[in-house]
Amino acid sequence: MMVQSTRFGEIEVSEETVLQFPYGIPGFLEEKTFSLLPHQPNSPFSFLQSLNDPDLTFIVVDPFAFIQDYDFEIDDEIAKELDISLEKPPQILNIVKVLGKIEDMTVNLGAPIVVSWHKQMAIQYLIENTTYSIRHPLFTQELGQEPKGGK
């Protein structure tokens, strides 16, 4: 299907990349449909593009590429809605923010995006009582070197 994106122009996305967000995203509650577009093969970064609003693109990252021990519980209700379990694990992505220099990029570890690919459904999950930061600096070293894992 063809998708309009201010960032990418008019692009072809496959149905398999489309995710329904039945509860929208906090701040964007009406945005219920996104496509997950890769940045580069083998890159932990991706783009979450709204299929409804060409201007709405989030940069997301696979948190485990940087923080191997990132860990949180998902409550049973959400797990049931997304139909996720040990046998059908979710994919976790976190929204990234860059205001100026890319070296200052922060990642929202407190509200991960939990994706159930077999249901093509996702939710931004606000972790309860967490010490994870919603503005965790991603790069502790110069870009180009592998960053060490850590909170």
Place this chain on the structure above:
Amino acid sequence: MLALTRKVGESIVIGGNIVVTIVDIKGDNVRLGIDAAKEIKIYRGEIYNEIVAENKLAVASMDLHEMDKLKGISKNK
């Protein structure tokens, strides 16, 4: 905003389906009980508002030239 005064044990019904009950009051703290369908997500206001603000800031405005700097980073698996 609608403001109502309630005593411990009293409740408020919202939209016919959401019930907020005053469970306890201790000094400055009011303990609320909320009955709602499981599809209705309930959050502490300040936490939710922080996420909204952060999401709005995060909407990608970074130019693609900057994104090129990410090319060297590969998945650490």
